[in-house]
Amino acid sequence: MSTVFIALQTNEDTRPIIEAIVADNPHARLNEQPAMVKIDAEGKLVVRRSSIEELLGRDFDLQELHINLISLSGNIDESDDELTLSWNA
Amino acid sequence: MDMQASKKKLGLKERYQVMTRGLDWTPSYQKMEDIYPYVAYEGIKIHDWDKWEDPFRLTMDAYWKYQAEKERKLYAIIDAYAQNNGHLGVTDARYINTVKLFISGISPLEYVAHRGFTHVGRQFPGAGPRVACLMQSLDEIRHAQTQVHSISNYNKYYNGVHDFHHAHDRIWFLSVPKSFFDDAITAGPFEFMVAIGFSFEYVLTNLLFVPFVSGAAYNGDMGTMTFGFSAQSDEARHMTLGLEVIKFILEQDPDNLPIVQRWIDKWTWRGYRVLTLVAMMMDYMLPKRTMSWKEAWEVYFEENGGALFKDLARYGITMPKCAEQIALEKDHLSHQAWSTFYNYGAATNFHTWMPDEDEMAWLTAKYPESFDKHYRPRYEYWREQAAKGNRFYNKTLPMLCQTCQIPLVFTEPGDPTKICYREVDFKDEKYHFCSDHCKAIFEHEPEKYVQAWMPVHQIYQGNCFPEGTDPTVEGFDPLAAVLKYYHLEHGRDNLDFEGSEDQKNFDEWRGMATKNV
Numbered sequence: 001m002s003t004v005f006i007a008l009q010t011n012e013d014t015r016p017i018i019e020a021i022v023a024d025n026p027h028a029r030l031n032e033q034p035a036m037v038k039i040d041a042e043g044k045l046v047v048r049r050s051s052i053e054e055l056l057g058r059d060f061d062l063q064e065l066h067i068n069l070i071s072l073s074g075n076i077d078e079s080d081d082e083l084t085l086s087w088n089a
Numbered sequence: 090m091d092m093q094a095s096k097k098k099l100g101l102k103e104r105y106q107v108m109t110r111g112l113d114w115t116p117s118y119q120k121m122e123d124i125y126p127y128v129a130y131e132g133i134k135i136h137d138w139d140k141w142e143d144p145f146r147l148t149m150d151a152y153w154k155y156q157a158e159k160e161r162k163l164y165a166i167i168d169a170y171a172q173n174n175g176h177l178g179v180t181d182a183r184y185i186n187t188v189k190l191f192i193s194g195i196s197p198l199e200y201v202a203h204r205g206f207t208h209v210g211r212q213f214p215g216a217g218p219r220v221a222c223l224m225q226s227l228d229e230i231r232h233a234q235t236q237v238h239s240i241s242n243y244n245k246y247y248n249g250v251h252d253f254h255h256a257h258d259r260i261w262f263l264s265v266p267k268s269f270f271d272d273a274i275t276a277g278p279f280e281f282m283v284a285i286g287f288s289f290e291y292v293l294t295n296l297l298f299v300p301f302v303s304g305a306a307y308n309g310d311m312g313t314m315t316f317g318f319s320a321q322s323d324e325a326r327h328m329t330l331g332l333e334v335i336k337f338i339l340e341q342d343p344d345n346l347p348i349v350q351r352w353i354d355k356w357t358w359r360g361y362r363v364l365t366l367v368a369m370m371m372d373y374m375l376p377k378r379t380m381s382w383k384e385a386w387e388v389y390f391e392e393n394g395g396a397l398f399k400d401l402a403r404y405g406i407t408m409p410k411c412a413e414q415i416a417l418e419k420d421h422l423s424h425q426a427w428s429t430f431y432n433y434g435a436a437t438n439f440h441t442w443m444p445d446e447d448e449m450a451w452l453t454a455k456y457p458e459s460f461d462k463h464y465r466p467r468y469e470y471w472r473e474q475a476a477k478g479n480r481f482y483n484k485t486l487p488m489l490c491q492t493c494q495i496p497l498v499f500t501e502p503g504d505p506t507k508i509c510y511r512e513v514d515f516k517d518e519k520y521h522f523c524s525d526h527c528k529a530i531f532e533h534e535p536e537k538y539v540q541a542w543m544p545v546h547q548i549y550q551g552n553c554f555p556e557g558t559d560p561t562v563e564g565f566d567p568l569a570a571v572l573k574y575y576h577l578e579h580g581r582d583n584l585d586f587e588g589s590e591d592q593k594n595f596d597e598w599r600g601m602a603t604k605n606v
């Protein structure tokens with residue numbers, strides 16, 4: 001299994017997002033670097049809108065991720081509810 | 090931040106469909122080949138442009154909204170940084186040389202990327218890639234502008250960045266990044282997308298932005314950190330576009346595979362050679378290091394790139410062959426590059442120096458196989474010489490590689506004691522290369538690469554002196570004339586950091602910022 005990752009800026013906007021990603025992906029590893037956070041996961045990583053909204057206490061559009069996104073890897077599938085990163089091999 | 094997600098009538102996938110393909114039409118009175126004249130000549134076969142899938146499904150209206158939000162955040166920080174004399178908070182003034190390298194070497198490429206994506210976006214018959222290229226072209230001009238705005242603050246206080254674009258088009262080592270992008274935009278639209286969209290953005294961009302920007306943050310440079318992360322937030326979309334391009338082309342026709350593989354091999358190597366500048370920046374120019382070049386290569390290329398190429402194996406794509414040589418060079422690249430710049434420090438728009446004892450110890454720890462054996466002794470010798478007043482500046486112009494335009498300073502794969510030279514005869518002329526890979530790229534398209542503007546050749550031909558210079562007068566100093574042509578001031582913009590005006594000013598200003606005077 002290959003590793004996928006998502007990297008986000010470290011700030012108040014991303015704190016609940018990171019928390020939600022880590023909760024939804026128990027196999028993910030949090031890798032904190034200066035001013036940024038990289039979340040690595042074997043095979044697949046899911047970012048779920050409902051989990052973020054719960055922590056944020058407001059509606060959240062997954063495309064808001066673009067504001068604080070630094071980098072990612074893997075094939076992307078995005079819908080209104082989920083953003084999934086995965087490798088096929 | 091005020092961004093309530095509104096109730097939507099259409100789902101993301103349908104909305105994207107309507108706002109991209111739904112806005113396209115089939116021409117009735119013009120022929121497709123007249124409207125899209127460049128789309129066939131590279132040999133790539135596309136049967137159905139509607140098979141294009143943009144995974145982010147970003148539509149123009151959402152694009153403007155999020156980009157505006159990024160800009161507001163960025164400019165608030167740039168202002169705060171400038172108002173607060175943020176430049177005095179960086180670790181030490183040597184750090185600022187990475188910013189000089191960035192603005193003169195990388196920012197002009199952002200502008201060329203903007204032009205490139207505008208051009209290829211116009212050339213693709215599919216609405217999906219056209220919209221994605223339009224967004225990327227706007228991102229790239231934004232990157233160029235925000236970098237100029239952020240770094241202009243440094244220009245008020247430090248030397249070497251006063252005429253970065255003039256420098257980019259002329260200074261010998263800046264021809265390396267410049268010619269890389271010129272090579273890409275003069276290729277066809279599909280090759281450009283594989284070169285920049287895939288090889289550079291997907292495979293290599295993490296190595297440029299993540300360590301550089303994280304390094305800026307670590308060294309107290311909030312201005313650079315912010316424009317870097319702001320640019321990088323677009324990069325995720327660019328990477329996705331790059332990967333989509335590859336998958337789309339390969340799924341369209343099996344005949345596309347060998348063409349695409351050749352481009353991936355070529356552009357991974359071309360991009361890697363440009364990253365030589367990043368390697369030395371990471372290992373030598375950041376006073377506080379985040380990770381070594383070798384570690385960054387292992388994480389972002391060997392691990393992530395490995396996963397990527399494993400994923401692409403289902404299309405028949407293999408890991409570029411140059412990866413083997415790169416693996417052999419990773420213990421040497423940054424040291425050979427820094428040695429070269431230390432040598433040619435009289436002809437650069439930034440300062441160079443020898444690492445101090447602590448930094449040497451760090452290099453030993455990060456490069457146990459190579460540093461003490463091959464590089465430490467030469468640094469100690471140079472340091473000794475400098476202490477005796479013999480700081481060495483090489484004034485002999487080096488032989489350049491016809492493809493990547495880097496001086497022939499790299500060693501043979503597997504033998505770090507022997508410089509690697511390759512040559513090719515083409516139409517009664519001899520051409521030189523740094524490696525088998527650069528040589529092979531030339532041999533495939535010699536008519537293109539013989540046209541390269543080689544800085545050393547140009548100097549010898551007398552094309553790099555200010556107008557009206559007479560090189561035959563007694564006592565003519567060619568280096569002084571070349572520096573004038575570069576718009577560099579000898580003794581201010583160049584030479585060793587030790588004793589520089591930057592060093593002196595920074596110490597004085599920082600003293601004023603922390604004491605009552």
Ligand SMILES: [Fe+2]
Pocket residue numbers: 199202228229232320
């Ligand atoms: Fe860019």
Ligand SMILES: [Fe+2]
Pocket residue numbers: 362490491492493494495522523524527
């Ligand atoms: Fe080369």
